[in-house]
Structures are given as C-alpha cells and as structure tokens.
Amino acid sequence: MEFGFDAADDAFRQDARSWLQAHLTDAFADAAGQGGPGSEHEGAEARRAWERELGAGGWIGIGWDAAYRRQQAARTATLTQQVVWAEEYARARAPARYGHIGENLLAPTLLAYGTEDQRRRFLPPIARGETLWCQGYSEPGAGSDLAGVRTTARRDVAHDGKATSGRATYRVTGQKTWTSLAREADWCFVLARTEAGARRHRGLSLLLVPMDQPGRIEVRPITQLTGTSEFNEVFFDGAVAAAEDIVGGEGNGWSVAMGLLALERGVSTLVQQIGFAEELSGVLREAARATAADPVLKDRLVRQWAELRTMRWNALRTLGSSSEPSHPGAPSVAKLLWGGWHQRLGELAMQVRGASATVGPYDWSGERAYELDAWQRLFLFTRADTIYGGSDEIQRDIIAERVLGLPKEPKGGVR
Structure with a gap:
C-alpha cells in the first residue's frame, strides 16, 4: 500500500x-x-x-x-x-x-x-460546531458485552398527556454508564431494546435522543482515580425520542452499533495516535533530563517508539484499503494495539521520573487540595485503557472466533 x-x-x-x-x-x-x-x-x-x-x-x-x-x-x-x-x-x-x-x-x-x-x-x-453528542452504549451489566443491553424503548403515539397527531415516538427507560460528555451534550445516540422479550443481538435499535429533558434524563458524574469526572451515569425515565430518529431502522441496532464501533476503534484511532506521539515525546524529554543511564529503560523507550510507528502504519494501511474496515478483526486488532501501548506509556512515564512520580504540587495554604500533575493523570487514566471501549478479553474472543474460526467459549463455565 x-x-x-x-x-x-x-x-x-x-x-x-x-x-x-x-x-x-x-x-x-x-x-x-x-x-x-x-x-x-x-x-x-x-x-x-x-x-x-x-x-x-x-x-x-x-x-x-x-x-x-x-x-x-x-x-x-x-x-x-x-x-x-x-x-x-x-x-x-x-x-x-x-x-x-x-x-x-x-x-x-x-x-x-x-x-x-x-x-x-x-x-x-x-x-458548525453548534451541537455536541454523547454515546449511550455501556450499561452497568453490559459494558464490553453490548448484547446484554437492558435499556428499553417502547413505541408511543403521545407524550406529556398531549396528542401528537399520530407522530410516533419512543419512551426510553434505563441506565447508561461511562458516558463521556453527557453533561455537555445536546444529544445522545442510545442503543436500546425496542422489541419486548428479545435477547442478545436481536430487537436492538439505535435512537437519537435529545438530552434536554428535565425529569426524564438525569446525569450523575462519576469521580475517577484522577479526581476528575470525565464519565457519567445517565438515567432515562421515559425520555422521548422521535420514531424518525432511529438510525438504520427498528431492530437493526446491532449492525449499526457494530459499524459505529468499527469507526471508533479503527480509522479514527489514527488521530488518537498523533496525540500519543506528542505524549511519548514528552516522556522522552523527561528521560533525556534524567541523569541515570538505565539500559533497560532505554530499551523500553525504543520499543515504545517502534510500536507506535507500527500502529501508525497499520492505521494508514486500514485507510488505504477499501476492504480492511469491513474485516471483522480490524477494529479489535486496533483496540488491542493502542490500549496496551497507552497503558505501558503511563507506566513508563512513572518509571522515568522515579521517586518524584509519587509526589506532586500542593498548596500549603490549604486553599487547594493536592492535585495530580499531567504524568500522574496519564498513569492513572491509562489503567482503564484495556477495559473501556471493549476489554482486551472481549477483543481476543472476537479475533479468535470471527477471524481464526476457533470454537466459541462455553457459556456458564467449563464442564
């Protein structure tokens, strides 16, 4: 290519x-x-x-x-x-x-x-930069396994006790979690079960839901190890979505959701990797200032650089091929590559700094609490990189079953 x-x-x-x-x-x-x-x-x-x-x-x-x-x-x-x-x-x-x-x-x-x-x-x-969106996929019991979604969307022809002249709507009820930008977003695309009694991949639909629905949508920030709240819980209590705002048609949510995840884990990771390169450059500058010449640490830094170059060329290969994005294993390979790489970068940042990595700025006047610096936040945040967006275990299962053709793992434990 x-x-x-x-x-x-x-x-x-x-x-x-x-x-x-x-x-x-x-x-x-x-x-x-x-x-x-x-x-x-x-x-x-x-x-x-x-x-x-x-x-x-x-x-x-x-x-x-x-x-x-x-x-x-x-x-x-x-x-x-x-x-x-x-x-x-x-x-x-x-x-x-x-x-x-x-x-x-x-x-x-x-x-x-x-x-x-x-x-x-x-x-x-x-x-125009006017409308912000968030993604309503993960739930407390359906994170990496989206087929376990329990949020429901029931068809309704009236809401607020007023007639809608036959304009069909859906009432969305359930809970989503780990939702980035839920407090800022104007809209949320929500994976919900529109067919009562349907299980797993069947009966799911992707609905576009306006977030400005007081009393029907509640957003609760989740405080992380970093002390910040990038993620949120979102509770839907009869939230209204218009029937014409189902993407791909009712019941086709699984195919649409998987197509979207391929975009999230595949081609768009190239932009993400450019940010990774900037972070790696910062770690390398920190290492250059260190006085101790640790050959093991130098080897890890070189490996980190080489792996990032490999990820970049893999992403460019995906961009340059018309067939690659539809390959069932491409998104999972991309997620496995960048999740582990970024986590190791956070560990390297701490190793490069040595003992000083365990302490940070503190306002002794007592007006401000202890705050993490950028490298400490990187280390703590990247602990989740191999979990969110599809855990490493799930990605390996997808590659094993859909690409290599290995038998599916027995459900309910090994007998």
Missing part, C-alpha cells in the same frame, strides 16, 4: 498550519493542550467556543459531502488531507475536541446507515 503526500497535500498542510497559528490566540491559546485523557474538565468554556471557531473556519467534517455542511467556509479534503489536518492539529497542541463524538462517530454512522432527512438535519449543526 502506497500512502504518501503530494504537492496538493503540502499546500493543504500550509493552509491548515496558517489557520491554526492565526486562530489559536487569546483564550484559545490558553486552552492549548487542555482536555486530554484524565483532564476533560480543563478549559471547558474555551473549548466549547473553539468548536464554533472550527466550524466557522470550515474545518469540521472536511471529508463529508458539502451538501451536509452549510458552513461559511466549507473546506473539502481528500483522505490524505484529512490525515494532514489531524497531524497539524495535534502539532499545534490545539484544545481537545468537544465535538469528536459527533464528527467522528455519529456523522460517519449517519452517512453509512442514516436516512437523507437525518443527514440533512443532524450533520450541519455538527459541522
């Missing part, structure tokens, strides 16, 4: 670099590098405004058909130019995106499975 940049890509890179330099000023400059893993709370107001700045500049959805964007300056980019934009964005240390879930997960799903009406209603506000 050949993946290179030509003169048009180089010109696009200069345009991207110039725009970022001109617009990353004032409050946006202060928010540079904020909002990464374990730091979702940082620079919230500036980052929300930054989404609208990106939208006005035409930088959201640059790979979509222009008919679904309707921005003031809608740029159109080839596949390689989309990679260029991601690289320049990371190198500029621009604020972490609030609109990632809408642009990189929901939008491609609507383009693949949605109706024309859904695309024209939901994609332009995302492209």
